[in-house]
Amino acid sequence: MDHRPQAWGRPRDDVYGAYDHSYLQNSGPKQATQAPIVTGTSVIAMKYKDGVVMAADNLASYGSLARFPDVKRLRVFLDSSVVGFSGDVSDMQFLDRHLTDLSIDEAYEDPSCTAAPNGKGHLNAANLHKYLQKLLYKRRNDFDPLWNQLLIAGFDGHSKPYLASVDLRGTSFTSPSLATGFGSALAQPIMRRYAETEEDAAKLTREQAVEVIKECMKVLYYRDARSLDRYSIAVVTKDGVELKEDEQLEKQSWAFAERIKGYGTQTV
């Protein structure tokens, strides 16, 4: 028995020759994320009269494998904003740790910021969005991107509902409703039926907005193969964030399917 742990589990020197330790060294060029590995699918969100609703399912996929079915992809920031992550889950976890550090720093600077969510001089959703945009754009400039598209919901400096997106290249934009990934094709048209303009969104009640978001999550579960029927939903209001992380899709029905004709296996 070889008592040196360094040698355990390695090919025997007397049989295979001396072990080549250069394989353990990490002296080559720096490896950046070249492709997302474990991924989260769509995040959807829309503004309403006095806040924003956001939802994302609880699945982290490994390619086509439904690998982690209980991963929360909505994150509350300083009790006043929500960040929704789609794309690479490890990069999401990196950003999550980073945002935790940031919120701790903020709390030291101004202890009142955690007590009063919309107090003046406190990092609001618009500030957070700008921060994340700069961070993601910096990483793309370094050719070391964080492979995510984020939605940021909360309130801006004028206490108006705020919703914006940033992606791995630092491209950012705002809209009354936003969706990432598959959601931009499946959910966005449904949401735009109710909130085409800022004025339309400002007429929606909380109940209506939540209803639309739930309907969109159902459509996504029907047609997005990398989705799950358990999801998180967050409602951001002036009083803070109400986050439910283990919701179940309700009232699913494939009854509409028999009316669909003209594609797939059906020929008539």
Added chain:
Amino acid sequence: MAAMFSQNPLMNGPNYSFNDAPRTAAPEGARQHRFDPYTDNGGSTLAIAGADFTIMAGDTRLTSGYSINSRYHPKLFKIGGTTADQKDATIVLSVVGFAADGEALKERLDAICKMYRYRHGKPMSVKACAQRLSTILYQKRFFPYYVYAILGGLDEEGKGAVYSYDPVGSYEREQCRAGGAAASLIMPFLDNQVNFKNQYEPGSGVGHALQERERKPLTRSEGEVLVKDAFDGAVERHIEVGDGLQMMVITKDGIEEVLLPLKKD
């Protein structure tokens, strides 16, 4: 990246500005996924210089591929005011191409103009700002800001000034310029309607005897109508242009901003 500098659709094939051509088949397993730091967010911009004003315009659609990301994403920015709301700005920058680079470029130029104002106690002239913008763009010659920028303002004599750029900083002062996705649709229209190209005095002769129509600067209302017509035409023929028309008119009294609707389809 050569295609990036080409505004000629024939060089890229008769397609849209994003790449939807089928990928050349690579052997399975040999596929290397490389990060592409650029995308094209579509949209179009336009600027016309008048005798004592400059009109800058851009649509407000932001696209990625066939998706409309936002119906209101401004491409026009006031530059070099003393405050965040840019109330006392005298220069307007329009950027079109890759939106994230456009944003970064705008913020850098704005910061530089603000620093100039604090150091010298006067706003930067358009001429100086135009040269500085060229330098900023050329500094990133080997990892360019993928944007077609146009800078507008009034020169030292109070005349309208339009400076147009390519992504690596080549620039030129012009009477008018269109940039972005529908530049190739709008620019010929502008040549004809602003610089009266291919317009001749009726009955002035044939061949070389033909006399060109006399060029005279547009009035402000003529310019504004021209801008609206140019964009209505572009919206009809280019899928990446539409939703809203943001227009800024720079005069000696300041900058007026107008927002007009465009087709949303």
